[in-house]
Amino acid sequence: MKLVPAEQINAVLDWQGVLDAMHQVHLGPRPSIDDYFIGDSRYGLFSRGVILPGAGAGVKIASMYPANLAAQPPLPAEHAAFVVIDEHSKAISAICDGPAVTAWKTAGDSALAGRYLSRPDSEVLLVLGAGPVARALVEAYLHIHPGLRQVLLWNRTLAKLEPLAGQLQARGIEAVLVSDLDAAVARADIIASATAAAAPLIKGAFVRPGTHVDVVGGFRPDMREVDSELVGKARLFTDDRVGALNAGDLAVPLQEGVIGEGSIEADLFELCQAQGVRRAAGDITLYKNAGGAHQDLAVCLCALRRLAAGV
Incomplete structure (x- = not known):
């Protein structure tokens, strides 16, 4: 299992690659996706999952606490990770920095x-x-x-x-x-x-x-x-x-x-x-x-492919 920090994700991704990867996902069959949220505007836990046939699966987990922005020094309002699950073994293959993936994906x-x-x-x-x-x-x-x-x-x-x-x-x-x-x-x-x-x-x-x-x-x-x-x-x-x-x-x-x-x-x-x-x-x-978690998964897989290729 790989831990992929924001620095590695941002170093290998570019907008054309991200758009191509996300476009390709939307040309195929629709994935199974679902979201789950508990909490309120003060604090919440959010997760979204996907099973994407032919590509794998994944789950985003986020802890959202807006009050962090008022801290001195300010802290991120969201801490998150995206868990990538291998298509063949169904094992967790990587955990990617959530905010970095979210920015590229969104x-x-x-x-x-x-x-x-x-x-x-x-x-x-x-x-x-x-x-x-x-x-x-x-x-x-x-x-x-x-x-x-x-x-x-x-x-x-x-x-x-x-x-x-x-x-x-x-x-x-x-x-x-x-x-x-x-x-x-x-x-x-x-x-x-x-x-x-x-x-x-x-x-x-x-x-x-x-x-x-x-x-x-x-x-x-x-x-x-x-x-x-x-x-x-x-x-x-x-x-x-x-x-x-x-x-x-x-x-x-x-x-x-x-x-x-x-x-x-x-x-x-x-x-x-x-x-x-x-x-x-x-x-x-x-x-x-x-x-949608299928989009997060597309970004993660694009980054992982490029990291494996030494791009």
């Missing part, structure tokens, strides 16, 4: 869908959040849209984003810290949100026609990043219908009667196998990134 999930749902001529990206996933989303969208001319960054505490903005600017990327979120939403072609918000941050009244909105952060019924107005006027897509409809971003509009269970047009398997969707120039697309 942003890769969004970027894979974004290749099909966002406009190719998108120029302005807005990212909400300051954690590792938000940072990974910036890089993933820059990979699929190298023509992006401006990256807008928002967080409740803007100072947390100053290092990221400086790093992007040093690479010649126009990165701007924004305090007026509504105004930034109105300027963006792509909006990606990875926060733990309990109340909507992105309001449908300010989202322009033609915008792609990527909703990543909320996974519980009490978490929301977008309001019901936006959900009601957008074309809806997700990676997992069950997980998406359990998250507040869609669960609340569903309870309000704004949408129905059939309002989601396609999931990520359908997007990949159909090679996208037809969209009019003024369509607003909304992708609810609910995740």
